[in-house]
Amino acid sequence: MNFKIPERKRKTIKRLYKIALVIIGLVIVIFNDTFGKLEGFVEFIALYFILVFITIAHWLFKQIKSLIRLKNEKAKTELMHLKSQVNPHFFFNMLNNLYGLVDKDSKKAQELILKLSDMMRYSIYDGEKDRVLLSEEIAYLENYIELHKMRYHKAIDIQFNIETNDTNYEIMPLLFIILLENAFKHGVENLRENAYVHITLTAHNSELTFEIENNFDETQDNPETGIGLKNLKRRLELVYPKKHTLTISKTDTIYNATLNIKGL
The missing domain is CATH 1.10.287 (Helix Hairpins)
Incomplete structure (x- = not known):
């Protein structure tokens, strides 16, 4: 007792x-x-x-x-x-595109709405969690890419290579979306032709590496400005202190970001 x-x-x-x-x-x-x-x-x-x-x-x-x-x-x-700030302007842009598609191509608008609702559900509910499965984060990125393919009326070379035998690693939600979003916002959107986004994600032995490269128009805004990267860096400091590196390199027309996390 x-x-x-x-x-x-x-x-x-x-x-x-x-x-x-x-x-x-x-x-x-x-x-x-x-x-x-x-x-x-x-x-x-x-x-x-x-x-x-x-x-x-x-x-x-x-x-x-x-x-x-x-x-x-x-x-x-x-x-x-910080999580609540991740990608509101993406949803705003997509809703604007949907508004224009409703009368022109209702079938395509319906597909966009379904994918967008999946992404919003993930951002709102799973985004509040401390950890999600790597497979869930990959599905979120794939939905994002598919939405952009449907959105743009130009050829884009998009490659997403996944090199892992285990997608059950648990990671912080909405971890890669800012890097992917920057590639489209500062690269694809401003290039009329030959735009590309190449992504490689590897996960082995409790170590994860996400690398993304894209070309951009050097006359447009700087990909390293804005709150997106500052947001990501601060979240990494809070969740993965001394366990991560974020390396960013840039030439006149090529932008590369590599995120490495150890001890998953």
Whole structure:
């Protein structure tokens, strides 16, 4: 049978214990000359200071534990906020395209709506989870690519190579979408011809590498600007501290991003 002391009574006991320590300390200081010669007084003082030390150590432990908890709660809140910012403008652009397709090609509009609803469901519900399966993240990226293929009226060389025997690794949701979205936003959208996006995802021995390369128009905006990459970098710092590297390289017309995560 478990006996649990009520919270109010526990607080009262703690308060009385602290008061008792203070009173005993004052008695020792004031009446040291009187009780100093008594047998066992030295041992009593030693026991008293041990209790004081334990009390201070317990208080410090509680303060440190409280600070860690607050830090973790703050990081979790920040992470949730960052996830909510991932790709709202993509959905906005797709809805605008759907509006124009409804009258022109209703069948294509219906297909877009179905794929878009799958993506929105994943972003809203699975995006809130701490971890998702790698296979689910891959399916999300494939839906994104298919949507863009349906959206653009030009030839795009898109290659998505997956090199792994295990897609059951658990990873942070919405991990790669910003890199893929940047490839389309800063590359495909601004190129009239010869646009390409090449993606390679490898996962072996608890290590994952996602590499994406695309060409872009050097006269347009810089692919490294915007909140997208800052968002991704901060989420990686929060979820995979000291376990990841994000390498970005750029020439006049080629942009390459490689994300590596160890210890999955």
